[in-house]
Amino acid sequence: MTLKDTSILKIFFLFGMFVSIAQEQDSTLISKSKSVIDTAVVDLKGVQQMEQMASEKSLQDNPLVLLKDGDEGAYNLQDNPLAAKYDSIWMKELYESAALFDDMYAEVSTLDTETQYPAEINTDTLKKRLALLNEKTPFNVVYNPSLENVIKSFLTRKRDLMERMLTVSQFYFPLFEQEFDNHNIPIEMKYLAIVESALNPKARSRVGATGLWQFMYGTGKEHGLEVNSYVDDRSDPIKSTRAACEYLNRVYRIFNDWDLALAAYNSGPGNVNKAIRRSGGYKNYWNLRRNLPRETAGYVPAFLATMYIFEYAEEHGLKGKKVERPYFETDTIHVKSLITFDQISELVGISKEELEVLNPSYKLRVIPYVKGKKYALRLPRDVMGKFVSNEEAIYAHVAKELKSKESPLPALVKAAEQNRIRYKVKSGDFLGKIAERYGVGVSQIKRWNGLRSNNLRIGQRLTIYPRGGRGVAVASQQKTPAKKPVNLSNVPADKIHVVKSGDSLWTISQKYSGVTIALLRKWNGISGNNLKLGTKLKLCAC
16 A cells, blocks of 8 residues: 555545544544544645656656656657747748749749840849849849849749748758858858759759759769769758859859859859850850850840849848748757667657758758768757757667667668669660659669760660669559549639640740749649640639
8 A cells, every 4th residue: 555545545535533532522532533534734835746746757767658648659758848939931931932932943944134124123124133233243233124034034923932032042042152151152042952952952953953053963972972872962051052152163264254163063164165256255144145054045134133122122122931940050960879760759749841942962861870970960059969968868768769660770671682674775865764663763763873974775774763762563564543533613715724735834925924834733633744736724822
């Protein structure tokens, strides 16, 4: 019998005596009995307090005991009473901004500098503002009609995209500015990441360039960015920004001109040198533009237009949403054991979506541990306190979990080796067709086989690791689930587009103000790029 049980029995016994005495109406005995009962109640309260203290001590000694009573799934990690969470609007902006890359990529690669768009700014005002920008930046910001057309196009057709960039930039720009200052690069270079990736660290172009700064595999490796099946440093904001600084300084030392450094960053120094020769020796970007690759020809105007819009956003009524946590209010720690996003989320109370935003370089939601290498976990500072204060207990808990089931990393390695196939190239094959068949990327096939170009020869053997272990038979048997038809009953007639021959998501987005590729996909439940003739597409969220 416990001390608590003894105290309760004592109170019941004394209470029975009190009732008997009260019936005999002996006031002296009644008074004495009350005193004894009060003492017993105090003893019971003391016992309860002792039990509560013992319980709290038990939780402190074992912080990974699962809490009960409505807090199921949370752990009693002590540091801060409540980990700060991203503002819901802020998290939504960061998570959804990934879809803007396709729109920006298509815009820059096919930039039209000839079409004139109506905008609220007149030419004289624009000339004055560009002249002021030119005075405070080393870039050659000089008025010309082509740049005016691009600025007005962004202010009308890409207004929504620019407002979204004003919001998301609050997360990344403090980091960029610090790194550019450390490497003596113009601070305005931060706008390059908008043109390159629409501030999406997981952005991937059609040719395999990846991350905020769009590094190709070879260039990334050249600058120390690790790329393997589990980690892609090109998607790490800090590491990739440092690599971008190194590369920008390299090309600037060649041309001694930041406009040409921008052009070389996009298409390589070789293409810029060819353009200089073909132009007869000119070094001004606008004189070289016609001799540059098409995508690069729209690259610098898009950069200058973005710089103008950010510098004069208030004058044009563009407003981003204020955010609660900029990038520099996070911290990192090197992991001492393999750990998954699921485990981190469960233990320290942070959503997996937030972990993905803060740690975009981990492809499989797993932070590996490899002896001799350092892999960092980035967390909000207050959540980091919980992790550091309970680090030993966390790793012990993770080790226990990994022993009870096969380790995620070895399992993935084992599965990859088991499902590796050797594919023999047949007549009519090309990389895109093979990649689609096995659910992988063209760049992955090239990397696995050391291919420098897209050319294949009949009979050539390719090593392929099918996504999810899919073989030929499985891939051919898989059926695309039927797409749920879009309800058009409440959509106005002028907000419906009927797909015609030659239409694509890109061409349709160009026809309607405020419509982007990402929005078309969202409104119409489209996952790919293929459109069927006669399909009716919604042009609004109505």
